[in-house]
Amino acid sequence: MSSPSTTVNLAVIGAGAIGIAQLRDLKAHASARVVALAETSAERGPAVAAQWGVPEWVPDYRTLLARADVDAVTIALPNHLHAPIALEALRAGKHVLLEKPMATNASDATELMHEATTRGLKLMVGQNARFAPEVQTARRLIAEGALGEVYHAKTAWTRRAGIPRIGSWFTQKKFAGGGSCYDIGVHGLDRCLHLMGEFDVVSVSGQTYSKLGPLGQGAGTWGHGDIDPTxxxxxxxxxxxxLKLRSGRSVLLESSWAAHQEDADFNGTQLFGTAGGLIFPPLRLFRPGKYGYSREQVEATPDFVNPNRMAHFVDVVLGRVESYVPLAESVAVQRILDAIYASAATGREVRLDG
Structure with missing residues (x-):
C-alpha cells in the first residue's frame, strides 16, 4: 500500500445499482481513492466511471487484481460470483468488501474466512442493516438493560411487490442461490442476531414459497441486470x-418479495425482554412504569460506528477501527441460510450444534 496511514486505493467490481451505491458512499471518505471500475457491459461501465469520476474502466476484473496500486476491491456482483471472485482477490493480496450474501453455501464462506485470516487481509461483508442509527441505538438500549433479559425476537423484511425484475439473475437459483431470504431476509436475520449479541443457532425450521413470482406478479424495478423472459x-x-439459539432464546424470521399484505414495505425488528420490549421502525420502547404502561418513541442516533459501511471498511483497511461485521458472524449467517433452505426442502428441523 503506497500510503497506508492516509489513503486506500480501491477498485469497484460491478457497476449495477449496488456498485453505484458503493461508489457514492466511497466518495464520502477523504481517504478513499477509487482508481478503477470493472464492468462487463461496454455501455454501463464507461458511463458509470465517467459519472462518478473513476479514472479507468476495464471489462475484466482480473486486470485490476493484477495491479500493484490497488489495495482493496469491493464486489457488487450476482450472488454466485461473490465467493469465487472474493477468493481470487484475497489470493491476489487485496482487501475485500463483499456484498451479502457472503456466498451461496457455508463451505465457500468458511474458505473465504480462512483465506483472509491466513493472509492477514481484511474481508468484510456489507451487512448494512447493522449500521443503521436505529439499530445502533437499540443495541445501546439493550446494553444499558432497558429491556432486561431479551428472550425472543421477531424480525422481517417483507414487500408487497418487490421482486427484483422477474427474469433477471435475482430470480434464477443458479445465479442467486436463493430468493427473498437471500436478498432481503438476510438483512433482518443479521440485524436481529447482532442486537441479541448471539449468532450461535442450534436448530432451524424453515419454509419457503414461490407463489406470486411464477405467475408474473409482484415485480419490482430494482437492478440493471439483463432480463431473460424464458x-x-x-x-x-x-x-x-x-431459529433456536444455544442460550435458549428464539427468533422468528420472515421475508417476502411479493405478498398480499397491508404494508407496501416493512423492514423491522421487535425484541421481547423481561423488563420491556422495543420495535422499529420507528424506534419505540414498551415497558411498565409507575403510572401505567409506557410507550416511548426514541430518537435514533448513530452510536460509535459510522453509518456509512463503505467508509467504515476504508477505516478498517487503514487500521483505524475493528470491523463492525466480524467474519465469524457472517459465516454463521451463511450456515443459517443453508439450514433454512435445507429444512424447507426436507420438511424437517435442521440441527446446527454438531
Whole structure:
C-alpha cells in the first residue's frame, strides 16, 4: 500500500445499482481513492466511471487484481460470483468488501474466512442493516438493560411487490442461490442476531414459497441486470423460519418479495425482554412504569460506528477501527441460510450444534 496511514486505493467490481451505491458512499471518505471500475457491459461501465469520476474502466476484473496500486476491491456482483471472485482477490493480496450474501453455501464462506485470516487481509461483508442509527441505538438500549433479559425476537423484511425484475439473475437459483431470504431476509436475520449479541443457532425450521413470482406478479424495478423472459422463476418469493439459539432464546424470521399484505414495505425488528420490549421502525420502547404502561418513541442516533459501511471498511483497511461485521458472524449467517433452505426442502428441523 503506497500510503497506508492516509489513503486506500480501491477498485469497484460491478457497476449495477449496488456498485453505484458503493461508489457514492466511497466518495464520502477523504481517504478513499477509487482508481478503477470493472464492468462487463461496454455501455454501463464507461458511463458509470465517467459519472462518478473513476479514472479507468476495464471489462475484466482480473486486470485490476493484477495491479500493484490497488489495495482493496469491493464486489457488487450476482450472488454466485461473490465467493469465487472474493477468493481470487484475497489470493491476489487485496482487501475485500463483499456484498451479502457472503456466498451461496457455508463451505465457500468458511474458505473465504480462512483465506483472509491466513493472509492477514481484511474481508468484510456489507451487512448494512447493522449500521443503521436505529439499530445502533437499540443495541445501546439493550446494553444499558432497558429491556432486561431479551428472550425472543421477531424480525422481517417483507414487500408487497418487490421482486427484483422477474427474469433477471435475482430470480434464477443458479445465479442467486436463493430468493427473498437471500436478498432481503438476510438483512433482518443479521440485524436481529447482532442486537441479541448471539449468532450461535442450534436448530432451524424453515419454509419457503414461490407463489406470486411464477405467475408474473409482484415485480419490482430494482437492478440493471439483463432480463431473460424464458427464465424459470425458481427461487422463493416468501420465506419463514424459527431459529433456536444455544442460550435458549428464539427468533422468528420472515421475508417476502411479493405478498398480499397491508404494508407496501416493512423492514423491522421487535425484541421481547423481561423488563420491556422495543420495535422499529420507528424506534419505540414498551415497558411498565409507575403510572401505567409506557410507550416511548426514541430518537435514533448513530452510536460509535459510522453509518456509512463503505467508509467504515476504508477505516478498517487503514487500521483505524475493528470491523463492525466480524467474519465469524457472517459465516454463521451463511450456515443459517443453508439450514433454512435445507429444512424447507426436507420438511424437517435442521440441527446446527454438531
Amino acid at each position: 427464465a424459470v422463476f425458481d427461487v422463493d418469493d416468501l420465506a419463514v423460519a424459527l
